[in-house]
Amino acid sequence: xxxxxxxxxxxxxxxxxxxxxxxxxxxxxxxxxxxxxxxxxxxxxxxxxxxxxxxxxxxxxxxxxxxxxxxxxxxxxxxxxxxxxxxxxxxxxxxxxxxxxxxxxxxxxxxxxxxxxxxxxxxxxxxxxxxxxxxxxxxxxxxxxxxxxxxxxxxxxxxxxxxxxxxxxxxxxxxxxxxxxxxxxxxxxxxxxxxxxxxxxxxxxxxxxxxxxxxxxxxxxxxxxxxxxxxxxxxxxxxxxxxxxxxxxxxxxxxxxxxxxxxxxxxxxxxxxxxxxxxxxxxxxxxxxxxxxxxxxxxxxxxxxxxxxxxxxxxxxxxxxxxxxxxxxxxxxxxxxxxxxxxxxxxxxxxxxxxxxxxxxxxxxxxxxxxxxxxxxxxxxxxxxxxxxxxxxxxxxxxxxxxxxxxxxxxxxxxxxxxxxxxxxxxxxxxxxxxxxxxxxxxxxxxxxxx
Amino acid sequence: xxxxxxxxxxxxxxxxxxxxxxxxxxxxxxxxxxxxxxxxxxxxxxxxxxxxxxxxxxxxxxxxxxxxxxxxxxxxxxxxxxxxxxxxxxxxxxxxxxxxxxxxxxxxxxxxxxxxxxxxxxxxxxxxxxxxxxxxxxxxxxxxxxxxxxxxxxxxxxxxxxxxxxxxxxxxxxxxxxxxxxxxxxxxxxxxxxxxxxxxxxxxxxxxxxxxxxxxxxxxxxxxxxxxxxxxxxxxxxxxxxxxxxxxxxxxxxxxxxxxxxxxxxxxxxxxxxxxxxxxxxxxxxxxxxxxxxxxxxxxxxxxxxxxxxxxxxxxxxxxxxxxxxxxxxxxxxxxxxxxxxxxxxxxxxxxxxxxxxxxxxxxxxxxxxxxxxxxxxxxxxxxxxxxxxxxxxxxxxxxxxxxxxxxxxxxxxxxxxxxxxxxxxxxxxxxxxxxxxxxxxxxxxxxxxx
Numbered sequence: 001x002x003x004x005x006x007x008x009x010x011x012x013x014x015x016x017x018x019x020x021x022x023x024x025x026x027x028x029x030x031x032x033x034x035x036x037x038x039x040x041x042x043x044x045x046x047x048x049x050x051x052x053x054x055x056x057x058x059x060x061x062x063x064x065x066x067x068x069x070x071x072x073x074x075x076x077x078x079x080x081x082x083x084x085x086x087x088x089x090x091x092x093x094x095x096x097x098x099x100x101x102x103x104x105x106x107x108x109x110x111x112x113x114x115x116x117x118x119x120x121x122x123x124x125x126x127x128x129x130x131x132x133x134x135x136x137x138x139x140x141x142x143x144x145x146x147x148x149x150x151x152x153x154x155x156x157x158x159x160x161x162x163x164x165x166x167x168x169x170x171x172x173x174x175x176x177x178x179x180x181x182x183x184x185x186x187x188x189x190x191x192x193x194x195x196x197x198x199x200x201x202x203x204x205x206x207x208x209x210x211x212x213x214x215x216x217x218x219x220x221x222x223x224x225x226x227x228x229x230x231x232x233x234x235x236x237x238x239x240x241x242x243x244x245x246x247x248x249x250x251x252x253x254x255x256x257x258x259x260x261x262x263x264x265x266x267x268x269x270x271x272x273x274x275x276x277x278x279x280x281x282x283x284x285x286x287x288x289x290x291x292x293x294x295x296x297x298x299x300x301x302x303x304x305x306x307x308x309x310x311x312x313x314x315x316x317x318x319x320x321x322x323x324x325x326x327x328x329x330x331x332x333x334x335x336x337x338x339x340x341x342x343x344x345x346x347x348x349x350x351x352x353x354x355x356x357x358x359x360x361x362x363x364x365x366x367x368x369x370x371x372x373x374x375x376x377x378x379x380x381x382x383x384x385x386x387x388x389x390x391x392x393x394x395x396x397x398x399x400x401x402x403x404x405x406x407x408x409x410x411x412x413x414x415x416x417x418x419x420x421x422x423x424x425x426x427x428x429x430x431x432x433x434x435x436x437x438x439x440x441x442x443x444x445x446x447x448x449x450x451x
Numbered sequence: 452x453x454x455x456x457x458x459x460x461x462x463x464x465x466x467x468x469x470x471x472x473x474x475x476x477x478x479x480x481x482x483x484x485x486x487x488x489x490x491x492x493x494x495x496x497x498x499x500x501x502x503x504x505x506x507x508x509x510x511x512x513x514x515x516x517x518x519x520x521x522x523x524x525x526x527x528x529x530x531x532x533x534x535x536x537x538x539x540x541x542x543x544x545x546x547x548x549x550x551x552x553x554x555x556x557x558x559x560x561x562x563x564x565x566x567x568x569x570x571x572x573x574x575x576x577x578x579x580x581x582x583x584x585x586x587x588x589x590x591x592x593x594x595x596x597x598x599x600x601x602x603x604x605x606x607x608x609x610x611x612x613x614x615x616x617x618x619x620x621x622x623x624x625x626x627x628x629x630x631x632x633x634x635x636x637x638x639x640x641x642x643x644x645x646x647x648x649x650x651x652x653x654x655x656x657x658x659x660x661x662x663x664x665x666x667x668x669x670x671x672x673x674x675x676x677x678x679x680x681x682x683x684x685x686x687x688x689x690x691x692x693x694x695x696x697x698x699x700x701x702x703x704x705x706x707x708x709x710x711x712x713x714x715x716x717x718x719x720x721x722x723x724x725x726x727x728x729x730x731x732x733x734x735x736x737x738x739x740x741x742x743x744x745x746x747x748x749x750x751x752x753x754x755x756x757x758x759x760x761x762x763x764x765x766x767x768x769x770x771x772x773x774x775x776x777x778x779x780x781x782x783x784x785x786x787x788x789x790x791x792x793x794x795x796x797x798x799x800x801x802x803x804x805x806x807x808x809x810x811x812x813x814x815x816x817x818x819x820x821x822x823x824x825x826x827x828x829x830x831x832x833x834x835x836x837x838x839x840x841x842x843x844x845x846x847x848x849x850x851x852x853x854x855x856x857x858x859x860x861x862x863x864x865x866x867x868x869x870x871x872x873x874x875x876x877x878x879x880x881x882x883x884x885x886x887x888x889x890x891x892x893x894x895x896x897x898x899x900x901x902x
Contacts, residue, residue, distance in 0.1 A: 004506040006541040006764040009524070012496040014539070016546055017553070020492050036822040038800030038829025041471050045463040045572050046497060046558060047517075055455040066498075066526075068519030070562050073460070075517075088465070090457040095467055097846040099833060101799060102468070107497060111521050121496050131833070138811070138832040261812055263819065313457040348552060349489030360589070361712055368714065371487040378489025381589040382550060382582070395548040 011112070011120035013328055018346035018397070023331050025344065025448045026154060030125045030325060031105060033150040037142075039103040039127050044084040046107065050074040052087055055312035056281075064110040077109040081126045082309075082322065089130055090313035098132035099139070105327065117297075117336070119328050128322030130309055135319045137251055140285040140305050141258030143323050147289060147301055148264045150325070155341065155447025158292040159300075161264070162272035165252045166282050166304070169273075171245025172221060172238065176214045184208050185218070186276035192222060193274065193295075222274050228256050231271045248284075255285050283307040287323060297333050301325045334449060341450040343443075347397040349378040350440045351416075354389055356405035363404045366414060366429065373433035375440055393419060399443060400436060462563070462571035464779055469797035469848070474782050476795065476899045477605060478556060481576045481776060484601040485554035488593075490578050493555045495535040501525040503538055506763035507732075515561040528560040532577045533760075533773065540581055541764035549583035550590070556778065568748075568787070570779050579773030581760055586770045588702055591736040591756050592709030594774050598740060598752055599715045601776070606792065606898025609743040610751075612715070613723035616703045617733050617755070620724075622696025623672060623689065627665045635659055636669070637727035643673060644725065644746075673725050679707050682722045699735075706736050734758040738774060748784050752776045785900060792901040794894075798848040800829040801891045802867075805840055807856035814855045817865060817880065824884035826891055844870060850894060851887060 008014045015023055035041075050067055053076045066077040078084050081104045089100065105125040112118055127146060129139045144161045151159050173182040188203045197219050204210045204218060224234045235249050252271060259269055277286045284305030291297055303323030310318050334340050351370055355363035363379060370377040378398075380389055393401045403415040414432050417424040427435050459465045466474055486492075501518055504527045517528040529535050532555045540551065556576040563569055578597060580590045595612045602610050624633040639654045648670050655661045655669060675685045686700050703722060710720055728737045735756030742748055754774030761769050785791050802821055806814030814830060821828035829849075831840055844852045854866040865883050868875040878886050 001762065003765065004502055004763055006538045006761070007500065007503060008538070008542065009496060009498060009500060009526070012498065014495055016543060017491040017493070020494060023494070024492050036825075036827050038803075038827055040468040040799035041475050042468070043471060043474070044465055045460060047460060047463065047560070047572060049458065049460060051455055052457060066519070066521055068517070070517055075460070087457045087459070091459065092467060097843060101829065109498070121498060134833075136833050142830070142832070258811070261815055263815070310457070311452065312455055314454065348491035352489075360709070364712055364714070374487075376487050376489055378552065379593070381593070382585075382587050392548060 009120070011114040011118065013119055013121070013332070017348060019335065021346045021348075022335070022340050022344075022448065026331055026334070027105060027123070027125070027327060029154050029448055030150055030327065031103070033146065033153050034103040034105075034125070034127055037101075037127075037146050039101045042085070042088065042102045042104045043106065044078070044081075044088055044104070046077055046109075047075050048078060048084065048087070050076040052313075053078060053083055056083070061110075064112055066109045066111055078106075079110050080108050081106060081124050081324065082128070085126075085128055085130075085322075086310040087313060089318060090310040090316070093314065093316060098130060099135060100130045101127070102130075103127045117329065117332050119332075122326065122328035125325040125327045126322060128309075128320050130318050130320040133317050133319075135321065137254050137284075138258055139321050140251070141255045141262055143303065143321050144269065144287050144289075145259060145262030145264050147287075147323055147325070148262075148268055151289075151301075153447065155449035155451060156291070157451075159268065159289055160292055161269040161287055161289045161301075162275045163252070163255060163259075163269055164272055164275040164286050165248040165255075166276070166284055166286055167244050167248030168235070168252060169248070169276060171242040171248050174244060175238070175242045176217055178210060178214060181208055181210075185210075189218070189222060189274060190276055197223070224273055228266065228269070228271050231273070232256065251284055277302060277304055281306050281308075285321070291333070294333060294337060297329075299326075300330045300333070339449050341446055341448055343446060343450070344448065345397075345399060345440075345443050347399065349376040349396070349398055351375060351377050351400040351402050351436055352393050352396070352398045353377055353379045353402045353404065355379070355381070356403055357409065362409050366402065366404060366432065369433045370436060373437045375433060375436050399440070402432070460571070462565040462569065464570055464572070464783070468799060470786065472797045472799075473786070473791050473795075473899065477782055477785070478574070478576070478778060480605050480899055481601055481778065482554070482556060484597065484604050485556075485576070485578055488552075488578075488597050490552045490554040493536070493539065493553045494557065495529070495532070495539055495555070497528055497558065497560075498526050499529060499535065499538070501527040503764075504529060504534055507534070512561075515563055517560045517562055529557075530561050531559050532557060532575050532775065533579070536577070536579055536581075536773075537761040538764060540769060541761040541767070544765065544767060549581060550586060551581045552578070553581075554578045568780065568783050570783075573777065573779035576776040576778045577773060579760075579771050581769050581771040584768050584770075586772065588705050588735075589709055590772045591702070592706045592713055594754065594772050595720065595738050595740075596710060596713030596715050598738075598774055598776070599713075599719055602740075602752075604898070606900035606902060607742070608902075610719065610740055611743055612720040612738055612740045612752075613726050614703070614706060614710075614720055615723055615726040615737050616699040616706075617727070617735055617737055618695050618699030619686070619703060620699070620727055622693040622699050625695060626689070626693045627668055629661060629665060632659055632661075636661075640669070640673060640725060641727055648674070675724055679717065679720070679722050682724070683707065702735055728753060728755055732757050732759075736772070742784070745784060745788060748780075750777075751781045751784070790900050792897055792899055794897060794901070795899065796848075796850060796891075796894050798850065800827040800847070800849055802826060802828050802851040802853050802887055803844050803847070803849045804828055804830045804853045804855065806830070806832070807854055808860065813860050817853065817855060817883065820884045821887060824888045826884060826887050851890070853883070 170182050173179050192200050201215045201219050204215045275288050282304035286304035288299040289301035305321040307319045309320045353363050353367045367377040367379045401417045412429050413426045414429050415426050558572050559575050621633050624630050643651050652666045652670050655666045726739050733755035737755035739750040740752035756772040758770045760771045804814050804818045818828040818830045852868045863880050864877045865880050866877050
């Protein structure tokens with residue numbers, strides 16, 4: 001028979017069982033926090049009509065999209081979870097309650113050039129709050145606060161949520177008379193951390209035609225740094241020159257105040273005037289989250305406030321605020337940097353039950369009791385030698401092996417071997433599930449990222 | 452602005468929030484049972500190289516496939532989870548331990564003609580056990596036993612797992628001298644429940660050219676019915692005429708014996724000689740599961756034993772046994788038949804916290820305590836009138852609303868309203884999370900399918 005070489009496409013993450021379990025744990029932590037904040041699950045199709053999905057897209061995104069025909073239909077794979085949300089909210093508007101809080105954790109597709117740590121199929125983990133006509137600014141503080149609690153629940157410590165406001169930026173550029181080029185300027189300023197102030201200045205002057213005074217103003221504005229209070233105080237110097245700027249500054253003050261109320265410590269968020277998210281549709285607060293020890297990774301989570309989610313689909317005014325964790329990329333980095341807590345179990349089961357008699361009934365009934373106690377139990381039924389069975393137990397990394405031989409059955413006990421310590425103990429059969437439950441639960445304590 | 456009419460493609464399930472929560476619960480039940488049996492999670496890409504995905508496919512499947520090019524790549528969306536498993540096991544053979552037990556719950560794609568209850572994007576929930584070189588027959592009983600426990604955990608009662616054996620069928624057709632047409636015959640016999648014995652007989656004679664004696668033999672063989680023991684006894688009459696048949700009968704006897712050992716009651720499984728799964732690659736035991744009150748739905752779960760999972764990718768002999776629940780279809784039926792337990796909460800949160808003061812801190816800190824106790828808590832922060840807030844609470848169907856006004860804060864209590872009974876109670880702030888926890892947990896008791 002002619003064989004096909006098995007392969008997985010480049011840019012598509014496919015994990016081995018142990019890593020998959022770690023991935024599930026990271027994903028599960030995110031989902032659990034999102035749920036506890038009252039977000040409802042959503043699951044939209046991976047495929048949409050191209051007309052619907054590309055109602056707004058353009059530029060880079062459109063080039064990267066997976067688009068194809070099937071029969072007469074022009075179809076495309078979703079490239080984010082925001083456009084499907086906009087479609088969903090416009091389509092089901094009458095059946096939803098607003099503010100509508102939804103989370104979605106799903107795969108999205110972008111045919112980017114494959115490179116290390118870049119994926120063509122990747123999970124995003126999004127939350128959005130959508131208002132009907134209006135949405136209070138408090139949501140702009142709660143959303144990054146939820147992200148703070150999400151990363152903290154994972155055990156991540158050295159991260160910072162950087163916050164800015166698009167009105168502040170737009171108002172500032174308007175002050176200088178460059179509001180018509182605000183988008184272009186933001187795209188250049190976005191390169192600041194990579195290329196430095198000097199090159200940004202040159203680009204603003206040479207490429208966008210800004211005068212030297214304006215360039216100077218922009219560079220010194222972007223150089224405003226310090227504690228959140230220091231930055232906010234410095235910004236007060238600009239107040240009174242542009243109404244949009246003043247509104248942006250008020251919003252930024254409010255968000256900073258509420259972020260503290262929501263329990264986010266000062267060291268985990270910072271007002272950062274260089275954050276713009278220029279390519280996106282944001283109109284107010286914007287966020288980007290960075291790992292402090294791995295700035296080279298870029299933002300692991302970003303989002304912001306938008307005034308009109310679904311304008312391409314409906315005349316309804318649907319303002320919202322949302323944020324997305326780049327889950328696949330985050331997991332890749334955690335793994336690559338050795339940050340995952342290897343102390344947590346990654347075996348497919350908690351106990352491997354080895355029947356040592358022809359009659360399987362006692363082993364089956366013990367495995368069933370374990371499962372009823374929430375323990376993941378696998379019955380090993382292959383007719384292999386004892387050594388091969390123990391090799392298997394070793395290879396899958398199972399923490400406990402339970403033996404049920406004639407002697408054990410007669411005595412109403414089960415012999416349980418702790419694979420880590422090598423110790424073996426006889427436990428009364430009826431007590432064994434609880435005995436295991438306590439130990440398994442102890443092994444599952446601890447966050448997914450190591451301290 | 453020109454607007455695009457928002458729509459979701461036909462054949463793609465997209466649920467409203469409450470239904471989505473019910474779906475998550477069905478999916479979660481399946482996943483939890485699979486995990487407790489020691490299956491490890493797998494998550495393979497939705498897109499694969501066409502060459503890899505279609506190594507074996509043909510006929511109907513190939514026509515239905517979503518296939519397209521991106522750059523120079525010929526790509527396709529997975530149409531089941533078995534082919535990706537075969538690829539995975541062949542590709543990662545050296546890094547896996549056998550027997551390899553994996554579950555995968557994921558979306559697959561088939562461009563079928565859209566019709567009620569048929570989906571083009573749908574979830575399958577698969578388990579497979581793969582051996583290296585050999586795999587004990589006990590697995591062929593454990594797999595349907597796990598399915599029994601899965602459906603039982605959902606609260607489904609009136610279902611039956613029908614079991615047969617391909618060796619038995621192949622051996623039987625060989626007895627009659629028609630082994631070279633066994634596949635074609637099985638495809639005709641497969642129509643038995645729909646078109647009846649007479650038409651099957653005609654098709655066997657007219658279309659396949661079988662003589663009347665053979666047709667008679669087949670029709671009476673398929674008519675063997677009764678208790679499992681009665682069917683097995685009747686089959687003994689055929690023993691000794693064909694070696695493959697005898698082996699199949701031995702296997703069937705063994706599987707039936709172990710199914711009882713695994714705790715599957717007689718009424719939930721039946722030896723059914725008409726089950727063939729003729730189009731598939733099965734070589735031993737085969738299964739199909741039916742809802743007894745909804746035979747029109749067809750099989751909600753099917754699978755079987757195969758001798759060589761990955762022969763298109765590797766020379767390694769990898770026998771296995773697996774089964775797949777058609778999750779999207781199952782959910783559609785449960786919903787359509789009104790079988791879902793509407794008593795379980797479908798609100799996005801368990802408690803809606805209404806701050807009644809300008810200072811949000813007490814409300815935030817109460818919501819945080821609730822979340823730490825595992826309660827899904829939403830803070831309502833929109834500046835709306837009291838009536839609008841209560842309308843929102845009604846619309847999202849939240850079971851409890853917590854009020855924190857000046858009086859409550861001064862007295863160190865929180866007023867909690869049970870939205871179902873309309874009763875309102877003042878609870879000491881520090882005790883309130885536990886007070887809610889007990890009530891919320893009680894509301895979550897019960898299975899996803901109503902009794």
